Amino acid sequence: MTQTSDPPRPVIYHIPVCPFSQRVEILLALKGLRDSVTFKVMDITVPRPDWLLAKTGGVTALPVLEDESGRVLRESLVILRYIEERFPEPAVARADPYERALERLMITREGPFGMAGYRYVMNRDRSASDGLHTALLDHYGWLDSFLRAHNPDGIWLFDRFGLPEVVYTPLMMRFWFLEHYEGFTLPSDPAFARVARWRDACLAHPHAQQVTREEIVKLYYDYAVGAGNGALPEGRQRSSFAFTPHWRDRPLPPSDKYDRIATDAELGLIAP
Ligand SMILES: N[C@@H](CCC(=O)N[C@@H](CS)C(=O)NCC(=O)O)C(=O)O
Missing domain, CATH: 1.20.1050.10 (Glutathione S-transferase Yfyf (Class Pi); Chain A, domain 2)
Known part of the structure; x- marks a missing residue:
């Protein structure tokens, strides 16, 4: 009996909730191609692995697309154009x-x-x-x-x-x-x-509709107190971008970002 394996597909390394990755997801959805690409999730709260940095020449920003032969592309606008040209139907960009x-x-x-x-x-x-x-x-x-x-x-x-x-x-x-x-x-x-x-x-x-308002407000709490890209705000052990506990199980963060930084427990990132 011969075994069939799925043909290789482009891979996109991405950070969940990243707006630049969502662009690619939207374009693929408009083209009905969401399942023609494999999405691999990276954790923004830990350093990028060496094997990924080897592919990008040391660049840490995602998304990164790797085609079936291992060639790598970065920058969401570049990846959008590549997808548009490689999968031209249905066209999303204008023809004129x-x-x-x-x-x-x-x-x-x-x-x-x-x-x-x-x-x-x-x-x-x-x-x-x-x-x-x-x-x-x-x-x-x-x-x-x-x-x-x-x-x-x-x-x-x-x-x-x-x-x-x-x-x-x-x-x-x-x-x-x-x-x-x-x-x-x-x-x-x-x-x-x-x-x-x-x-x-x-x-x-x-x-x-890949993300919700609730998800964004919860995950981006650390940005609101000045800590971007998975960095930890002062006094905290866990990033608001942590995968666990799931954001759905956490309370809505306080909005008083100028006065104080909420604790891990207050954000539902650890048991109180
Ligand atoms: N200009 C880039 C921006 C990509 C970017 O800033 N991605 C963020 C996630 S939303 C990132 O990877 N941040 C972590 C890092 O730069 O190490 C693009 O359009 O793809």
Whole structure:
């Protein structure tokens, strides 16, 4: 009897709840290809293993894609393009060169947009918070103008959830942490009405439901007290990104991030 084994598939090494990995998951879901790629979960709270660093040339940031012949790609935007080109049907990026250029133009702001939200959540200096609030609103304002200029009455940049939506949705979902830890919401002001419509539709899209608000608020507690990328805040033994206890079994963290750092027990990371 001959034994059949599954054909090799690309592997994506990723950190659960990472927005950059979620981009890849959303694109694969839009293409109906979620099961054509193997996802391997890495723990952000411990150093990356040597075998992984050997593949990336020492770079620790994930996601990393390894194709069937062992070739490695990094950077979520690069991986998105690779998937789009390697599995072209159904197309998610635009076909028309001008529309493609507009997508790229909108995507050029994703880095500064993400940084603005992360800087804001990680800040613990009350005197800096107004400036960080304004900086994030400026980005939303830019997105509003861009969407209004190119599709004033629609929802998406074009006629459906496309590549810019794949790129921005995971970041806007992470910014749920700003609602909890900073009380940040988009002002109900005509200057933000277009981007608010887009954001609401992005957050509700059926292929973008890999994470929940509760999960983000709980896992990103340590960011809210200034400790990013799995680092431990002062006085703590366990990271809020720890796999156990499961986030569902932990209480919602306190939102008073400026005044104190919650204990492991208070966060449900160890028995009280
Ligand atoms: N520009 C990168 C950013 C990737 C990134 O920052 N990933 C985070 C997880 S959300 C990470 O791996 N952090 C740990 C580290 O850099 O060692 C991309 O788009 O892929």
